[in-house]
Amino acid sequence: MAAVLRRGASFICLGSSQLLSGGCKHGRTCILPFFSSNNRNSSSSSKIKVDLDSSTGIAVVKFQNPPVNSMSLDFLTEFVISLEKLELDKSCRGVILTSAQPKIFSAGLDILEMYGKSPEHYAEFWKSVQDIWLKMYGYRKMTIAAINGFSPAGGCLVALSCDYRIMADNPRYRIGLNETQLGIVAPFWFKDTMVNTVGHRTAELSLQFGLMYSPSDALKIGLVDQLVPEENVLGTATETMTKWLAIPDHAREISKSMLRKPTVDRLLASRDADTKNFVNFVSRDSIQKSLGLYLTMLKERKE
Numbered sequence: 624m625a626a627v628l629r630r631g632a633s634f635i636c637l638g639s640s641q642l643l644s645g646g647c648k649h650g651r652t653c654i655l656p657f658f659s660s661n662n663r664n665s666s667s668s669s670k671i672k673v674d675l676d677s678s679t680g681i682a683v684v685k686f687q688n689p690p691v692n693s694m695s696l697d698f699l700t701e702f703v704i705s706l707e708k709l710e711l712d713k714s715c716r717g718v719i720l721t722s723a724q725p726k727i728f729s730a731g732l733d734i735l736e737m738y739g740k741s742p743e744h745y746a747e748f749w750k751s752v753q754d755i756w757l758k759m760y761g762y763r764k765m766t767i768a769a770i771n772g773f774s775p776a777g778g779c780l781v782a783l784s785c786d787y788r789i790m791a792d793n794p795r796y797r798i799g800l801n802e803t804q805l806g807i808v809a810p811f812w813f814k815d816t817m818v819n820t821v822g823h824r825t826a827e828l829s830l831q832f833g834l835m836y837s838p839s840d841a842l843k844i845g846l847v848d849q850l851v852p853e854e855n856v857l858g859t860a861t862e863t864m865t866k867w868l869a870i871p872d873h874a875r876e877i878s879k880s881m882l883r884k885p886t887v888d889r890l891l892a893s894r895d896a897d898t899k900n901f902v903n904f905v906s907r908d909s910i911q912k913s914l915g916l917y918l919t920m921l922k923e924r925k926e
């Protein structure tokens with residue numbers, strides 16, 4: 624199991640053969656954070672960089688999984704651990720998600736995790752996808768997606784799971800749930816998240832065609848809330864977060880929970896069936912063939 628080593632003022636997760644302390648989820652052992660006395664607490668695992676300013680209560684979580692921030696099992700595990708840790712940290716009131724990679728927010732789920740692997744691997748991977756969505760969609764703290772690049776499929780889902788979305792106004796970028804274009808199907812909770820954001824009719828068109836929207840079209844349908852010049856994405860996200868944090872936390876949090884809990888509960892009530900469904904679906908020869916062709920197409924585009 625890959626080690627998660629957080630340098631500086633942070634925590635360290637190690638494989639079970641290197642037990643240092645107990646009590647961390649995901650089968651990993653964590654040494655919980657130990658912070659320096661200044662107001663900024665930074666930590667950087669291999670794939671997620673966290674920078675918490677405890678004077679403002681705002682944490683910036685940066686995806687750094689080159690080349691395209693695809694969400695592998697390791698990425699998702701580190702991501703959920705980082706969010707859990709921030710949720711428990713009283714000095715953190717809001718989280719901004721963004722990318723350290725130029726031009727890409729996230730390329731979505733790592734297709735290699737769904738291609739040519741065992742059913743056990745598919746199940747483990749899918750549970751980690753469920754975990755990150757459950758964590759994000761039901762997150763107690765305020766979240767903003769600072770979308771500084773392409774954001775297909777799982778990348779779009781992560782953005783949709785935030786409370787507010789600010790996207791770089793670069794006409795080359797695209798965002799959307801494009802699963803059908805890969806020959807796969809966005810599961811019901813991806814669909815619910817989209818419907819809750821853009822409404823039923825727009826979601827019907829969007830999911831069936833696997834539409835990828837330009838920033839201006841994404842703004843028109845309400846898939847994102849605001850467009851800003853690329854260089855201002857993080858600055859605007861920080862300003863916006865400051866405005867949201869003027870609302871008392873408990874009132875905002877309860878309102879969010881009222882709106883989102885029924886959607887979260889639908890998956891919680893059927894997690895195992897959803898996992899079985901995914902494993903059966905993705906193990907089919909026809910689906911493996913579609914994913915293989917898509918991977919080949921991605922590689923050939925470059926030649």
Ligand SMILES: CC/C=C\C/C=C\CCCC/C=C/C(=O)SCCNC(=O)CCNC(=O)[C@H](O)C(C)(C)COP(=O)(O)OP(=O)(O)OC[C@H]1O[C@@H](n2cnc3c(N)ncnc32)[C@H](O)[C@@H]1OP(=O)(O)O
Binds near residue numbers: 733778901921
């Ligand atoms: C009934 C239902 C029951 C169950 C459900 C069943 C199925 C479940 C569905 C699961 C939901 C799936 C969600 C997903 O997120 S699937 C992933 C979708 N993502 C994409 O389609 C994006 C693909 N990538 C791109 O379009 C481009 O890479 C991108 C992001 C625009 C960047 O372009 P560029 O900068 O030119 O970079 P390259 O294309 O050259 O890519 C570099 C390198 O990365 C590889 N790669 C890209 N994306 C992925 C990915 N998502 N996973 C793995 N690998 C990826 C690409 O192949 C290149 O690799 P190389 O080795 O050639 O360097």
